[in-house]
Amino acid sequence: MKKMTKIIAVAFTAAALFIGTNVIAQSTPKSALRLGLGVEGLLPTGNLHDISNVGIGGTARLQYGLADNLALTLTSGYYNFFGKELGNTNIKTASYGMIPVKLGVKAFFTQNLYFGAEVGAGFETKTFGALKNQDTEGLSKNTKLIASPGIGYASQKWDVGVRYENYSGQSNNFGTVGLRIAYGFGL
Template identity: 65%
Template sequence: MKKLTKLAAAALTGVALLIGSNVKAQIITPNKLRFGVGVEGGLVTGNAHNYSNTELGGTARLQYGLSNNLALTLTSGYYNFFGKQQPNSTVNYQSLGMVPIKGGIKAFFTPNLYFGAEVGAGIETKTFLPQGVNQDFVAKDTKLIVSPALGYASKHWDVGVRYENFSGQSNNYGLVGLRLAYGFGL
């Protein structure tokens, strides 16, 4: 509940900044699509920190401009949470794999700075198990993803920092991530 309160406070702060500013950003072209490909890395938080310290992934994002400072986004890709060494052992946990599918908004509050918010599903492709354990009969969950972000975008480059929360099936975890992307108009 405490994490949800912090997440809600961050989202409300971003909305307040958006409403409180009058911006004429040139990064978003209304009624036009942009496509971006990004590389990202993150530090694992929550329950997953027992099994992994870092995440590395790649994502593709489609962006549709609603106005000069507001766009809709659709993001998907692949995240790999690298398994860390098991306690009192030389064996690592198997990495967790996930396919995120998220929809959201990107709202500019200065010409290059934006607040982003995404929500979606994360489909686990692998779970944290000791190395060598057969994954064929292990349940892989689908998690609810909620992700606020702050970022900087230019005509082609987009750098964003976000907190991403994965929740469901009584197992909640997250990551603090950095995404570096190259984008272009379609």
């Protein structure tokens, strides 16, 4: 929890340093459509950290400008959380996979800097908490509710964002701190 608090504090401090006295509307021209292809580094939190230390993902984000400083987003892709050894038991958890599908908004509060918020569903592709080499045929794959606030920097081609993503459902409540680096272009 302390690590997540420090990351959030650093993100907001960085945002405060970049904010000038003049707020300038950004770069999402009204009615413009953009596509961003991103790579994500993911740090598990909550009981997801019990089965994985790190995850990676690949995502595509479609963005539609509602106003010069406000955009609607649709994001999907794939996340993989690598399994880890349980204590010193030589027993390793299996990798955990999820397909996120999220709707959201990006609100630019100054040139190139934005707050983002997304909500959606995460479809498990691998059973949560399964052990490596365990037969998972009878185990269910569930759907999780995703809620995700974030902050980022976007230029005409690049989008770098940091967010916390919470997954809840089936008596589980865990999440990730994610860093997304994406290349974007107009459609």
